[in-house]
Amino acid sequence: MPVLGALADDFTGATDLATALVSRGFRTVVAVGADAATPERTADADAVVVALKSRTAPVPEAVADSLAAFRALRAAGCRRYYFKFCSTFDSTPDGNIGPVADALLDAVPADRTVVVPAFPATGRTVRDGLLYVHGEPLDRSPMRHHPLTPMTDASVVRLLRPQTRHPVRHVPLDTVRAGTAALRAALDDPAGAGTLAVVDAVTDADLRTVSAATAHLPLVTGASGLALGLTGPRPGAARSAAASRAGDPAAVLSGSASAATRAQVAHARTHLPHRALDLAALRADPGAAVAALTDFVREQWRRRPGAPPLVYASADPADVERHTSAGAVPAAVLLERALADLAVALVDHGARRLLVAGGETSGAVVTALGVRTLAIGAPVGAGITWARADGERSGVDLALKSGNFGDTDIFTTAWDALA
Numbered sequence: 001m002p003v004l005g006a007l008a009d010d011f012t013g014a015t016d017l018a019t020a021l022v023s024r025g026f027r028t029v030v031a032v033g034a035d036a037a038t039p040e041r042t043a044d045a046d047a048v049v050v051a052l053k054s055r056t057a058p059v060p061e062a063v064a065d066s067l068a069a070f071r072a073l074r075a076a077g078c079r080r081y082y083f084k085f086c087s088t089f090d091s092t093p094d095g096n097i098g099p100v101a102d103a104l105l106d107a108v109p110a111d112r113t114v115v116v117p118a119f120p121a122t123g124r125t126v127r128d129g130l131l132y133v134h135g136e137p138l139d140r141s142p143m144r145h146h147p148l149t150p151m152t153d154a155s156v157v158r159l160l161r162p163q164t165r166h167p168v169r170h171v172p173l174d175t176v177r178a179g180t181a182a183l184r185a186a187l188d189d190p191a192g193a194g195t196l197a198v199v200d201a202v203t204d205a206d207l208r209t210v211s212a213a214t215a216h217l218p219l220v221t222g223a224s225g226l227a228l229g230l231t232g233p234r235p236g237a238a239r240s241a242a243a244s245r246a247g248d249p250a251a252v253l254s255g256s257a258s259a260a261t262r263a264q265v266a267h268a269r270t271h272l273p274h275r276a277l278d279l280a281a282l283r284a285d286p287g288a289a290v291a292a293l294t295d296f297v298r299e300q301w302r303r304r305p306g307a308p309p310l311v312y313a314s315a316d317p318a319d320v321e322r323h324t325s326a327g328a329v330p331a332a333v334l335l336e337r338a339l340a341d342l343a344v345a346l347v348d349h350g351a352r353r354l355l356v357a358g359g360e361t362s363g364a365v366v367t368a369l370g371v372r373t374l375a376i377g378a379p380v381g382a383g384i385t386w387a388r389a390d391g392e393r394s395g396v397d398l399a400l401k402s403g404n405f406g407d408t409d410i411f412t413t414a415w416d417a418l419a
C-alpha cells in the first residue's frame with residue numbers, strides 16, 4: 001500500500017517528481033487523473049503521483065480536480081501528501097497554487113504547510129524569498145515571456161499572497177542552515193499556525209534539511225527538489241523496462257515555447273527531419289493539417305530510420321501569438337490539439353517512442369492517447385525520464401520534458417537512455 005500520495009499540476013511535473021521519488025527508494029506509479037489512481041493500480045507502489053492538467057485551468061476546476069486526486073490517494077491508503085507545482089512557480093494572480101494549497105490544508109486536514117519551489121539541479125534557487133532561475137531573478141528570466149503564465153515578479157511571497165486566504169510567511173536561509181532542529185522549531189512556532197511558509201533553499205543540502213524538518217507535516221508543497229530529501233522504503237527501487245525496442249518508430253512533439261526548448265529545437269533542426277506547426281493551416285482545416293504532418297513523419301520514418309522527426313510549435317519568441325481575435329480559437333489551444341491528434345495518429349501508425357516537450361502539451365498528448373498509468377523507466381536528465389504508458393494504447397514509451405529542462409541536444413540524445 002502506498003505511503004506517499006502526490007498530485008502534480010501538470011504532466012511533466014508528475015514524471016519529474018516520480019523520477020525523483022524512484023531515485024529516493026519509492027516504487028512509484030503515475031496515475032493520469034484521479035480516476036486512474038484505483039487501489040488495484042496503486043497497491044504495489046510506495047508512492048502514487050496523480051498527474052493533473054490543473055495549472056492553467058479555471059480556479060474552481062483546478063481545486064475540484066485536486067480534491068478528487070486527494071480523495072483517490074487517501075482511498076488508496078496514502079497518509080502523507082505532496083502538492084507538486086512548477087519550480088518556476090508558474091501561476092496567475094488568481095492561482096492555482098494558493099487555492100489548491102488552501103483546499104488541501106482543509107481536506108487533509110493540516111494546520112500549516114511549506115512552499116518550496118527550489119530545484120538546484122535545474123538552476124532554481126530561493127534566497128530572501130526570491131526565486132532565481134540559473135542565477136537570474138524569475139521576472140528577468142525567459143519565464144517573463146511564457147505564453148500562458150508570464151512570471152513578472154520574483155518574490156514567491158508576493159506571488160502567493162493574492163492567491164491564498166492564509167497568511168504567507170518567509171523562512172530565511174539562515175534558519176535552514178541552522179539545521180533540522182532549528183528549522184523544525186521555526187516551522188512549528190505556534191505563531192505560524194494556519195500559515196503557508198515559503199522556505200529558502202539554494203543547494204541540495206538545504207533541501208535535505210527542509211525535507212527532514214518537515215517529515216512530520218502531513219502536507220508539503222513544492223517542486224520536485226524537496227523529494228530529494230525523502231527516503232522511501234526500497235533503496236534502489238526498480239525502474240520499469242522500456243516497452244519499445246531500438247529502431248521502433250519515434251518522434252519528437254514540441255509544444256513548448258520556452259527558451260530551453262527553443263534552443264533544443266534549433267539544435268534538432270540541424271540533425272533531424274523537422275516541420276513547424278502552421279497556425280494559419282490549423283485555423284483553416286485542422287484535420288487536413290494534422291493529416292499532412294502525419295504523412296510527413298511516416299515518410300521520414302521510411303527515408304531516415306533512426307532519425308526521429310521533430311514537429312514543433314515555436315522556434316522563436318516572435319512565433320508566439322499572444323492575442324486572439326474575437327471568436328477565434330486561441331493559438332495555444334489549436335497547437336495543443338494538433339500535437340495531441342498527431343500523437344494519436346502516429347501511435348496508431350506504429351510509433352512506440354515519443355518525446356513530448358511542454359507540460360500543457362504533454363497533458364494534451366497523454367490524455368488523447370488514453371494513457372491511465374505511467375511506469376517510470378530510464379532517466380534522461382534532471383527532472384526528465386522515460387516512462388512506459390499503459391491504457392487505451394499500451395506499450396508506448398513517453399518522455400515528457402518540462403519546457404525549460406534538458407540539455408540542448410536532448411532531442412537527439414534522449415533515445416540513448418532507452419538502449
Ligand SMILES: Nc1ncnc2c1ncn2[C@@H]1O[C@H](COP(=O)(O)OP(=O)(O)OP(=O)(O)O)[C@@H](O)[C@H]1O
Nearest residue numbers: 256258313319320321332335358359360361402403
Ligand atoms: N507560437 C505559439 N503561439 C501561441 N501559443 C503557443 C505557441 N507555441 C506554443 N504555444 C503554447 O504555449 C503553451 C506552452 O505550454 P507548455 O506547458 O506545453 O510548455 P512549457 O510551459 O514551456 O512547459 P512546462 O509547463 O513543462 O514548463 C502551450 O499551450 C502551447 O500550445
Ligand SMILES: O=C(O)[C@@H](O)C(=O)CO
Nearest residue numbers: 013016086087223359402
Ligand atoms: O518543476 C518544474 O519545473 C517542472 O516539473 C514543471 O512543472 C514544468 O512544467
